[in-house]
Amino acid sequence: MPGGFQVPDQDGAGTVEAVGEGVDPGRVGQRVWLWFAARERPWGTAAEYTVVPARQAVPLPDGASFDLGASIGIPAMTAWHCLFADGPVDGPVLVSGGAGAVGNAAIRLAKAAGLTVVSTVSSDEKAAAARDAGADAVVDYRAGSVDDTARAVRAAAPDGVSRVVEVAPASNAELNLQVGAPHLVVAAYADDGEPVPVPGRRSMLGNVAWKFVLVYTIGDRALDAAVAGVSEAVAAGTLVVPPLHRFSLDDVAAAHDAVQQGAVGKVVIDV
Template identity: 55%
Template sequence: MRAIVYSATGTPDVLRLVERDLPQPGPGEVRVRILVSGVNPTDWKSRAGSRPGEALAFPEVVPNQDGAGTVDAVGAGVERLDVGDRVWTAIAAYGLASGGTAQDYTVLPAERVYPLPDSASFDLGATLGVPAMTAHRALTVAEDGPRRLSPGALAGRVVLVAGGAGAVGHAAIELARWAGATVITTVSGAEKGALASAAGAHHIVNYRDTDAARAIRALAPDGVNLVVEVAPAQNAALNAAVIRTRGSIAVYATTGEPLTLDIRAQMTLNVRYQFQLLYTLGQDLLDAAAADIGAAIDDGALRVGVEAGLPLHRFPLERTADAHAAVEAGVVGKVLIDVAP
């Protein structure tokens, strides 16, 4: 079988195609035939490391956390999944040398593999892990909000999604809209605004050509209940200006710049900042997210493609390095790797 591996951190050039023996699942594991692999910023950041040439925890690592395909073999003790099931993966590469989805087959703990509804394409399945689970967590951290998502769960609430044209932003818009929220999103231009609108955002605010705080307050005079935040340092002042009393700001990414907060302003409003990282979220929250994501798929709430606000960019397995480079360069949309024809 074919696999993409790297032996040290660095540029996309460290990725290489190798041939490996077909792995066998052990107890509690399943083998998945990967059809489509998804590439996220976390994948290239793990590959790049803190510096080129940095030593890895394993001699070789297979990249990419997200993917979709079919169960090919089942280890002892696995009851939730059967051979032939359509599935998607979550945090496939985390802590594993050979778990990543940039290969023909991967063996994973069964708890990292979830059923993919028949109504969903494998393309959609390959976009669910990091983006949709991150978005689900962001939408369920508010002190006064729901812990699970379903139609009506966010009714009467205003959600601000920073960067609505990104993969997580796209998923957050779709899930928040499905759950009944009024969704506002900020974007940097008309093209991204059109994508966020296609995803289902009710209101688009271009922060480059308007006073974003004033525009958002005009749309939500009482302030927003929840912010799904991709750039906390840059947006700290904006968030302070638009958040309502006991509102929450869910931070899932950073540009690396220090976050400076006006503590008194946050205290006065009883604002909650919730930082999140998918890898240490806990299995119970991952399972809850997967269940709600499956329900949203059944309702037709999660979609991919330019008409849904998430353009797809495709690469064959042997061009995984180019796929990583595209994500690293900030391509708008979702980068997918066609592992199988």
């Protein structure tokens, strides 16, 4: 909290130890995954205990590990919202950065919905992660020009992609226009630091919708829908534990440094 005490981190998993007034006491002992633990409150998940509103402690099926529970939260909710907030997707999906936590979840969620998925990556290691998540085609955008990347994406999705889950909206604006089908939706959940060059006329001709997503502010109805969608995916086995980088509670600073340095997979803190 600004100027005050703050335990960091939003996501986590564990067992309910106690409940407050008005909450079903039968929830004590329940296995749960958490979201937004540190949102507008000082008690994040980098601690032995945290306190959250009951709706933010979501039942975790017995077959799902705490590693998985701690790995979903914001990344999986963001991926679900980028994909399905407007309803079912009716064509191929392009996932930019398919090795990241959001991108990996987006690939798995889209494949579970029966969609063709193309992913762009920047290294062989990241390509392997995207393929492992189920991407039908993986394109290394460093291998050529934007036009080359567009041709490779079009080879996998000849009629164009219907939706883009975008991590770098400024860098990829031209690519998205080249590979988009009519009525393309670009859902960007990150900012790569530059103004996004959105050509009005070309976007109008294709009825392209550019959306910018911050899961913290999408509203309660959208959050509830994302939680429900992620919970369904967990129960179905769609989401699995990504590559993990493990740190002890005493090494919280190092864990945050790993995130800032672009660790491939998910950084978790063992308590």
